[in-house]
Amino acid sequence: MSDCTQFPAWKELRDHKRDMAKIQMRFLFAEDPKRFKRFSMDAVGILLDYSKNRITNTTMRLLTQIALDAELPNAIEAMFGGEKINRTEGRAVLHTALRNQSGNPVLVDGEDVMPLVRGVLARMRAFTDAVRSGEWLGHTGKRITDIVNIGIGGSDLGPVMVTQALTYYAQAGLKAHFVSNVDPSQMMETLAVVNPETTLFIVASKTFSTPETLLNAQAARRWLVKQLGTEKAVAKHFVAVSTNTKKVQAFGIDTANMFEFWDWVGGRYSIWSAVGLPVALMIGMDNFEELQAGGYAMDEHFRSAPLEKNMPVIMALLGIWHNDFWNADSHAVFPYDQYLGRFPAYLQQLDMESNGKSVTFDGKQVHCQTGPIIWGEPGCNGQHAFFQLVHQGTRLVPADFLVAVESHHPVEHQHEVLLSNCFAQTKALMRGKTRDEARVELIRAGMTGDSLEALLPHKVFPGNRPSSTLLYRKLTPRTLGSLIALYEHKVFVQGVIWNINSFDQWGVELGKQLAGAIESGLLSDERVTEHDSSTNGLMNACKRMRASS
Numbered sequence: 001m002s003d004c005t006q007f008p009a010w011k012e013l014r015d016h017k018r019d020m021a022k023i024q025m026r027f028l029f030a031e032d033p034k035r036f037k038r039f040s041m042d043a044v045g046i047l048l049d050y051s052k053n054r055i056t057n058t059t060m061r062l063l064t065q066i067a068l069d070a071e072l073p074n075a076i077e078a079m080f081g082g083e084k085i086n087r088t089e090g091r092a093v094l095h096t097a098l099r100n101q102s103g104n105p106v107l108v109d110g111e112d113v114m115p116l117v118r119g120v121l122a123r124m125r126a127f128t129d130a131v132r133s134g135e136w137l138g139h140t141g142k143r144i145t146d147i148v149n150i151g152i153g154g155s156d157l158g159p160v161m162v163t164q165a166l167t168y169y170a171q172a173g174l175k176a177h178f179v180s181n182v183d184p185s186q187m188m189e190t191l192a193v194v195n196p197e198t199t200l201f202i203v204a205s206k207t208f209s210t211p212e213t214l215l216n217a218q219a220a221r222r223w224l225v226k227q228l229g230t231e232k233a234v235a236k237h238f239v240a241v242s243t244n245t246k247k248v249q250a251f252g253i254d255t256a257n258m259f260e261f262w263d264w265v266g267g268r269y270s271i272w273s274a275v276g277l278p279v280a281l282m283i284g285m286d287n288f289e290e291l292q293a294g295g296y297a298m299d300e301h302f303r304s305a306p307l308e309k310n311m312p313v314i315m316a317l318l319g320i321w322h323n324d325f326w327n328a329d330s331h332a333v334f335p336y337d338q339y340l341g342r343f344p345a346y347l348q349q350l351d352m353e354s355n356g357k358s359v360t361f362d363g364k365q366v367h368c369q370t371g372p373i374i375w376g377e378p379g380c381n382g383q384h385a386f387f388q389l390v391h392q393g394t395r396l397v398p399a400d401f402l403v404a405v406e407s408h409h410p411v412e413h414q415h416e417v418l419l420s421n422c423f424a425q426t427k428a429l430m431r432g433k434t435r436d437e438a439r440v441e442l443i444r445a446g447m448t449g450d451s452l453e454a455l456l457p458h459k460v461f462p463g464n465r466p467s468s469t470l471l472y473r474k475l476t477p478r479t480l481g482s483l484i485a486l487y488e489h490k491v492f493v494q495g496v497i498w499n500i501n502s503f504d505q506w507g508v509e510l511g512k513q514l515a516g517a518i519e520s521g522l523l524s525d526e527r528v529t530e531h532d533s534s535t536n537g538l539m540n541a542c543k544r545m546r547a548s549s
């Protein structure tokens with residue numbers, strides 16, 4: 001594998017960027033009536049309009065050449081084929097096997113994993129049907145009304161995001177709660193609103209060794225046993241989702257109540273596995289399989305479409321264009337879809353934990369910027385908060401806008417207002433408002449002379465700010481599955497080009513290691529002296545404040 005900055009096309013792109021810096025997008029639109037047609041595409045029911053980016057045919061040709069130079073097609077097949085592409089952990093990367101509907105085997109170390117995958121899906125169906133129909137009863141014989149998912153990171157964000165996104169499909173009378181933070185407030189506030197007789201706890205942890213999750217699970221278990229008066233109650237109120245059978249048993253959950261997944265599923269790619277159990281409980285297994293079908297449809301597109309007509313590839317290349325050639329530090333995601341409220345947070349883990357790396361596969365420092373800072377909030381809310389910076393600030397913020405053509409809740413013309421705002425924002429970002437246009441507006445508003453000249457600079461919008469729009473008919477389980485897989489593959493493609501391992505996360509370890517030593521220091525009565533003065537100072541201040549309260 002090689003350094004992408006040494007590819008001839010990379011060097012050509014640097015020169016090309018200098019030419020593009022002189023061009024306003026509004027002129028590109030004016031001179032080419034077919035620009036939308038040229039730079040938009042459909043796949044699996046999703047339309048991607050990427051015409052409002054600072055690109056020409058040359059840009060896309062050179063970017064595609066980079067993907068070819070990085071041998072992307074081989075890398076795609078290596079991933080789907082079960083090669084151990086997560087080299088620092090010696091693991092295959094096969095979240096795609098979890099949603100594989102081809103009937104073809106998927107081999108890891110010569111073994112077909114599909115029977116295992118299908119086996120767990122069948123168990124999930126039996127269990128979710130039993131809970132939803134009222135056949136599965138709590139220890140005192142009552143129906144389950146509330147589920148509490150206890151997990152963090154990939155064992156939380158996927159279930160939270162998807163459950164919220166598909167609320168419309170949740171009709172079994174169940175209520176979902178999510179506890180992730182070790183801050184006990186979250187668990188205590190949750191326990192305050194649920195009934196122990198009718199609550200099912202799902203302890204989700206790939207490793208089953210994450211302290212936050214285990215502490216919360218122990219707290220929930222203590223509470224349940226105290227409320228129902230017997231350890232026996234645990235069997236009907238606790239299930240586990242994990243790759244680690246031994247640790248699940250050690251915690252005291254019967255393996256009959258454990259839903260397994262495997263080390264070739266990364267935590268942030270695990271929503272397709274049994275980690276999706278809370279989703280399946282809420283929307284039913286048929287709908288969960290629709291979500292998977294949407295992911296599979298995107299997989300098929302990704303594997304078979306030529307690079308220049310390949311949606312995840314195009315989005316990845318645009319990201320590289322902005323990140324590496326225009327020095328955009330961040331990438332915003334604005335869902336004009338309230339159901340997708342947690343989608344940006346979900347993508348933060350997916351993208352930043354995958355591509356927040358600074359050494360290449362061969363252990364050398366990268367020579368380019370890698371993963372951007374991902375952020376965002378639903379529109380229109382963002383418009384009334386931070387869009388000022390996106391329109392007139394000094395930073396370049398490339399953005400994805402996501403919007404459904406139809407609402408699940410047609411109320412008067414409210415959905416058209418939402419759509420109009422979405423399209424208006426991307427138009428405004430692209431066109432901006434020139435000094436002359438602003439002057440005409442001010443004159444029309446009756447302004448003249450010095451007051452007009454003083455206000456004028458504030459009324460100018462530079463425009464030329466890039467955005468892409470993803471348009472889909474309705475936010476169904478299938479569409480959501482395709483959207484998630486789209487971003488997964490986008491992140492993968494960027495990792496291949498940057499030559500980094502998108503599937504490990506060593507960077508989260510150091511803080512975890514240090515937390516242990518700090519915790520013991522906080523628990524002792526001794527004055528702390530062994531850390532740096534800031535850490536000592538903070539710890540000793542805690543002790544002082546605690547003593548004086």
Ligand SMILES: O=P(O)(O)OC[C@H]1O[C@H](O)[C@H](O)[C@@H](O)[C@@H]1O
Pocket residue numbers: 152153154155204205206207208209210213267268353505508
């Ligand atoms: O599912 P678990 O093993 O409990 O891990 C939960 C999370 O913990 C870690 O901090 C990792 O960085 C995440 O990738 C993971 O999703």
